[in-house]
Amino acid sequence: MNRTKSNELYTEALNYFPGGVNSPVRAFRSVGGTPLFIKKGKGAHIWDADGNEFIDYCASWGPLILGHANDTVLKKVSEVMYNGTSFGAPTELENELAKLIISNNKYVEKIRFVSSGTEAVMSAIRLARGYTGKSKILKFEGCYHGHSDSLLVKAGSGLVTFGNSSSAGVPESVVNDTIVVSLNNKDAVTKAFEQFGNDIACIIIEPIPANNGLLLQDKDYLQFLRDITKQYKSLLIFDEVISGFRVGFEGAAGYYEITPDIVTYGKIIGGGFPVGAYGASKEIMSNISPDGAVYQAGTLSGNPVAMAAGIAQLSECLKPNFYKNLADKTKQLVDGIQAAYTNKNIPFKIHAIGSIFWIAFSNDNIKTAEAIDSDSMKHFRLLHAALLENGVYLGPSGYEVGFIGEAHTQQDLEKTIAAFAKAFEVLA
Ligand SMILES: *Cc1c(COP(=O)(O)O)cnc(C)c1O
DSSP states (O other), rough: OHHHHHHHHHHHHHHSSGGGGGGGGGGOTTTSOOOOEEEHHHHHHETTTOOOOEESSGGGGOOTTTOOOHHHHHHHHHHHHTTOOSSSSOOOHHHHHHHHHHHTTOOOSSSEEEHHHHHHHHHHHHHHHHHHHHOEEEETTTOOSSOOOOGEEOOSSSSSSSSSSSTOOOOOHTTTTTEEEEETTTOOOOOOOHHHHHEEEEEESSOOSSSSSOOOOOOHHHHHHHHHHHTTTTTEEEEEETTTTSSSTTHHHHHHHHOOOOEEGGGGGGEEEEEEEEHHHEETTTTTTTTBBOOOTTTTTHHHHHHHHHHHHHHHHTTHHHHHHHHHHHHHHHHHHHHHHOOOOSSEEEEEETEEEEEEESSOOOOOOGGGGGGGGGHHHHHHHHHTTEEOOOOOSTTTTTEEEOOOOHHHHHHHHHHHHHGGGGGO
């Protein structure tokens, strides 16, 4: 495969950006080699700067559930764009997107639009603290919630710990308010509440943890989190930046039928533009400025072009059988790949829910971050490179999930299974 142009662009980019990129995982560090520079996308396919074509399962890390350059989204965006791209004043489009969401999602009564998932989560945490008057938060090892200070905290040793910062530049004073425990562990959560219960403002969880492998939790565990937060007058935040509008229009809350106090969205909600949101009951949302005392604002919040993209994309998601078709295609792909894997020496299992899948070189049902064998990532590195050679683009890390979208055709799925079968030869 000729990658001359991508390599030239990457060499140039190294002069401009740390690591040559504007978001770290794009740098291909965990799979080795250099990133492909993407020139265009259409449907489920992308083309790099050298003209190589790939079937894409990264989907911009999740937002593009309809595929690239979707005609319906583009049409709506261009209609709106020519009337001006930002006003810093309300537009009808914000009402339209909010109405579309609220009238089809029983877990949200009021919503606030922001510009990224990070911002949505950061604001939700502030709201939980403002509403409860408590200061600590409890998060789980293996869940990602964006890059705000309080959430860049990883577990220390021990069952219940104040974490260690997972980034330089996060002050200890902030870390000391974040408790980190393992997923799928009721004892750890119970102990944390016994110890700090009266000061825990919220539990935050990805109800479908999909940023560090796909660590599917039992419904019973999520219900336990719902119950214990109620008991201690603490809030439950579902970070649905990935799972929202992905496993169903009502996200994981609807999938498991568990009502969180606050939900955060991002990715799909913006139709490929930078949008995030957080929502809750009217009562909880009444604490947000200018109604309430919790301050949160944004120059480009509710941006009309981004709202237009969100409206167009979410309207498609509401069509009959949209999610069923995605899940059917995902099952077909996952079963096909699994059947093509005949290597008896290295275990291999694809985990999936809805249209999200994750490749693990293990036979186990992995439910916690600690259960992932980091050494198995050497197999993913080989697989990733071989798949690129065979025209399939996965996100460049074995800890990342893949996404199926409406644009993936039968032919794409069959070609992908064949590409995997060929790529598996390098593992043998
Ligand atoms: C992607 C993601 C975020 C961060 O969103 P950005 O738009 O990248 O800031 C937060 N939480 C979850 C669950 C995510 O998947």
